[in-house]
Amino acid sequence: MIRYLFARLAIALPVLLGVSLLVFLMLHLTPGDPVQLMFADLGASTEEMEQVRDQLGLNDPLPVQFGRFIWNAAQGDFGRSILSRQPVADEILSQLPATIQLTLTAMLLAIVMGVAFGVYAATHRNTWVDSTTMVFAMIGVSMPSFWFALLLIYLFSLQLGWFPATGQGGLNRLVMPAFALAYPTAAVIARLTRSSMAEVLGREFVTTARAKGVAELGVVWRHALKNALIPVITIVGLRSGELLAGAVVTETVFSRPGIGRLAVSAILAKDFPVVQGVVLVTAVAYVLVNVVADVLYAVVDPRVRYG
Amino acid sequence: MRLSTFVRTIILTMLVFVAAPLSVGSTQTGHTQQTNPEGRGGELIFGLASEPPTMDPHTSGSAWTPRVGNAIFDTLVWQAPDLSFQPYLATSWEVSADGMNWTFTLQQGVTFHDGTPFNAEAVKYNLDRVVNPETQAGSAIALLGPYTGSQVVDEYTIQVTFAAPFAPLLSGLSQSLLGMVSPTAAAEAGPDFGVAPVGTGAFIFKEWVRRDHITVERNPDYNWAPAGQGHQGPAYLEQVIFKFIPEDATRIATLETGETNAIENVPAQDLPRLEENDQVQIYAVPIPGAPWHINLNTSKAPLDDPLVRQALIYATNTQAIVDTLFAGIHTPANGPLNAVTFGYSGNVESLYEYDLERARALLEEAGWTMGPDDIRQKNGQPLVLSLYVIAAGGYDETAQMVQGQLREAGVEVEIVLQERATMFANVNKGDHHMGLRFWYGSDPDILDLHFHSSDQGGWNWSKYKNPRIDGLLEQGAQTLNNDERQAIYAEIQGILMADAVMIPLFDHKYVVAANSQVKDLKFDVRTWIWLYDTYIED
Numbered sequence: 001m002i003r004y005l006f007a008r009l010a011i012a013l014p015v016l017l018g019v020s021l022l023v024f025l026m027l028h029l030t031p032g033d034p035v036q037l038m039f040a041d042l043g044a045s046t047e048e049m050e051q052v053r054d055q056l057g058l059n060d061p062l063p064v065q066f067g068r069f070i071w072n073a074a075q076g077d078f079g080r081s082i083l084s085r086q087p088v089a090d091e092i093l094s095q096l097p098a099t100i101q102l103t104l105t106a107m108l109l110a111i112v113m114g115v116a117f118g119v120y121a122a123t124h125r126n127t128w129v130d131s132t133t134m135v136f137a138m139i140g141v142s143m144p145s146f147w148f149a150l151l152l153i154y155l156f157s158l159q160l161g162w163f164p165a166t167g168q169g170g171l172n173r174l175v176m177p178a179f180a181l182a183y184p185t186a187a188v189i190a191r192l193t194r195s196s197m198a199e200v201l202g203r204e205f206v207t208t209a210r211a212k213g214v215a216e217l218g219v220v221w222r223h224a225l226k227n228a229l230i231p232v233i234t235i236v237g238l239r240s241g242e243l244l245a246g247a248v249v250t251e252t253v254f255s256r257p258g259i260g261r262l263a264v265s266a267i268l269a270k271d272f273p274v275v276q277g278v279v280l281v282t283a284v285a286y287v288l289v290n291v292v293a294d295v296l297y298a299v300v301d302p303r304v305r306y307g
Numbered sequence: 308m309r310l311s312t313f314v315r316t317i318i319l320t321m322l323v324f325v326a327a328p329l330s331v332g333s334t335q336t337g338h339t340q341q342t343n344p345e346g347r348g349g350e351l352i353f354g355l356a357s358e359p360p361t362m363d364p365h366t367s368g369s370a371w372t373p374r375v376g377n378a379i380f381d382t383l384v385w386q387a388p389d390l391s392f393q394p395y396l397a398t399s400w401e402v403s404a405d406g407m408n409w410t411f412t413l414q415q416g417v418t419f420h421d422g423t424p425f426n427a428e429a430v431k432y433n434l435d436r437v438v439n440p441e442t443q444a445g446s447a448i449a450l451l452g453p454y455t456g457s458q459v460v461d462e463y464t465i466q467v468t469f470a471a472p473f474a475p476l477l478s479g480l481s482q483s484l485l486g487m488v489s490p491t492a493a494a495e496a497g498p499d500f501g502v503a504p505v506g507t508g509a510f511i512f513k514e515w516v517r518r519d520h521i522t523v524e525r526n527p528d529y530n531w532a533p534a535g536q537g538h539q540g541p542a543y544l545e546q547v548i549f550k551f552i553p554e555d556a557t558r559i560a561t562l563e564t565g566e567t568n569a570i571e572n573v574p575a576q577d578l579p580r581l582e583e584n585d586q587v588q589i590y591a592v593p594i595p596g597a598p599w600h601i602n603l604n605t606s607k608a609p610l611d612d613p614l615v616r617q618a619l620i621y622a623t624n625t626q627a628i629v630d631t632l633f634a635g636i637h638t639p640a641n642g643p644l645n646a647v648t649f650g651y652s653g654n655v656e657s658l659y660e661y662d663l664e665r666a667r668a669l670l671e672e673a674g675w676t677m678g679p680d681d682i683r684q685k686n687g688q689p690l691v692l693s694l695y696v697i698a699a700g701g702y703d704e705t706a707q708m709v710q711g712q713l714r715e716a717g718v719e720v721e722i723v724l725q726e727r728a729t730m731f732a733n734v735n736k737g738d739h740h741m742g743l744r745f746w747y748g749s750d751p752d753i754l755d756l757h758f759h760s761s762d763q764g765g766w767n768w769s770k771y772k773n774p775r776i777d778g779l780l781e782q783g784a785q786t787l788n789n790d791e792r793q794a795i796y797a798e799i800q801g802i803l804m805a806d807a808v809m810i811p812l813f814d815h816k817y818v819v820a821a822n823s824q825v826k827d828l829k830f831d832v833r834t835w836i837w838l839y840d841t842y843i844e845d
Binding site: 150168258 | 369484501551557561727748753761762764
């Protein structure tokens with residue numbers, strides 16, 4: 001297992017390098033000049049802008065710029081943001097906790113709600129409970145998340161005044177954003193759990209367990225669930241990328257700090273160092289989550305062994 | 308390990324991650340406190356539509372830096388509502404006969420928030436800092452023009468020298484871009500000064516939580532407000548929190564829930580609802596600079612023909628656009644400068660008006676006759692023009708209305724919607740026939756940036772090349788006599804409009820909505836928020 005983990009992490013390095021190169025090329029080869037954007041409101045002459053570009057090293061040939069980025073990144077220096085002149089590492093680290101808080105809460109909520117409702121629907125198949133749950137699940141995968149977020153603000157902030165609409169800090173500012181972010185993923189998990197569970201509950205070993213006299217609760221939660229979870233784990237691993245992406249929309253609508261919003265504003269401003277930094281961090285997170293998913297397979301299914 | 312143990316561990320770990328930041332989270336308290344004898348004070352929570360990229364006034368090119376920066380930084384000169392220049396950190400000034408040496412006498416007893424004394428040395432540091440390439444200033448450098456250096460005459464007198472007479476100087480020195488920063492703090496912090504600004508202003512920077520808010524608190528030692536204010540001494544407000552809420556709907560909601568007591572950039576469609584609410588007051592402040600306009604690329608056929616360009620202006624009904632899209636809150640424009648801008652000349656008002664017949668006649672005269680589908684053509688080519696627009700902020704709807712109006716004259720408009728970076732890159736290259744935009748500016752010298760022939764790849768979106776205009780622009784920058792200056796810029800505006808370099812659309816306004824408890828919320832001549840006299844009434 002340990003050797004397997006090392007191998008997985010070693011492969012991650014070329015992946016990260018490739019991702020960085022791809023993003024670098026996309027940023028530099030698409031039209032747009034961060035310096036002109038920086039002075040768009042208050043204006044600056046061509047000479048002044050050229051001077052700033054020189055200072056920032058933006059007139060150097062592309063391989064030089066990329067090489068400089070990789071060389072510095074390998075030593076932990078991600079450069080400074082073009083817009084704010086702040087170290088990229090500081091910008092990202094200051095925004096990361098809020099996004100982690102939001103995404104982890106949303107993932108937890110999604111798994112708990114999704115699995116619970118999915119199991120319940122599977123064990124009460126073809127009843128009104130099942131139908132209602134699946135209707136809500138269908139709404140969850142079809143509805144745009146920003147619309148749902150605005151709806152929550154309208155209902156719970158404006159009309160009922162239960163929660164503040166914006167910002168970060170305190171449980172009351174986390175509830176709506178986490179729920180808005182979790183809902184679509186919970187819906188996917190619910191539907192998948194339901195069908196997976198239904199299939200597992202039809203298998204021979206379940207009939208055997210029931211015949212042996214195991215209580216229904218034990219049959220479902222101890223025996224069947226482990227088997228049903230395997231496709232769910234896969235989905236959660238893949239959806240983690242979507243959760244990070246969905247965090248962008250949620251953070252914008254609820255005006256929460258986070259790397260989602262950091263990424264969007266950096267992309268729009270063509271703030272190269274920040275975009276590169278955020279992409280790298282996100283790629284690392286994605287790699288880690290999927291390694292964890294793979295480990296979970298081994299935990300859940302004793303037949304899986306890594307050599 | 309057993310699945311249940313594993314799951315339990317995971318859940319506990321996740322809960323720790325979730326709970327830890329919660330325990331250090333902060334919630335805003337919204338109650339006001341009255342502490343001074345007149346009973347004025349309170350806390351203002353202002354919802355901004357965007358976050359300033361940096362709080363260093365010299366390096367920023369964003370309008371949000373001065374919106375927050377006005378509270379933290381003072382300038383040498385103050386521009387009053389009547390556009391005259393008044394004492395501020397400089398008590399008086401005079402210029403030499405040749406126009407190249409300015410002497411400023413500075414106010415005494417002024418200190419920066421970190422205790423550094425404000426004096427001639429500090430002013431010299433500031434001006435030299437702006438022009439130093441390492442500072443990476445952009446917009447601020449233009450405000451100093453042909454600056455060559457400053458000399459400290461004595462502790463409170465400084466002489467500033469230029470390579471040529473520079474008329475826009477006082478205007479520049481009154482702008483937040485040339486706000487006075489603490490030499491000690493700036494030298495020590497280097498590029499990090501942008502996140503820890505230190506000035507002499509009525510409010511002291513307290514904290515900046517990125518992507519959330521900036522907090523400033525009252526400077527108890529403040530005693531050097533500019534002329535014409537409602538009181539003396541420190542400001543009334545105890546604390547101001549600038550919150551960044553980019554989503555329009557959310558920002559308006561915060562005003563209604565009480566999470567903010569003032570917000571900026573209220574979309575036009577929400578104005579009627581807010582106007583009916585007697586708990587809310589609306590401020591609509593005209594913004595100096597250029598009105599919303601469409602630059603016409605004079606280097607690209609068929610817009611190289613002035614008759615065609617003039618026809619486009621006659622065919623545009625700006626009043627209809629203002630009434631339909633902006634609830635009538637803006638005013639139709641007539642020239643390259645907004646009516647409230649220093650140097651605006653009324654002579655442009657008589658040049659054009661909405662006249663569809665005239666437009667059609669001009670196009671006919673230019674050889675563009677009606678073709679199939681009611682689109683004009685000439686030598687078999689249909690009259691199709693591209694209109695480049697940023698995909699945000701109400702520009703796209705305006706473009707659509709213009710498209711509809713020009714269609715009636717037989718001109719087909721192709722709207723090219725792009726995000727800012729791409730649009731700028733394309734317009735720089737001259738891919739466009741027309742480009743929609745506006746810009747901020749306080750001195751007519753800003754026309755140099757946009758219409759001087761030397762700038763063909765930057766802000767000169769009309770790709771305009773007119774030696775006469777070049778000469779007038781240079782002359783305008785060097786003429787110190789106000790009346791002569793006005794005359795020069797009047798001529799410039801007249802020529803630009805006669806040459807139809809742009810379609811002026813409307814003079815737009817900065818729209819702010821505030822809770823009726825917010826009193827004396829003011830704006831400086833550039834419409835940046837001015838909070839010195841503001842207070843919250845219980």
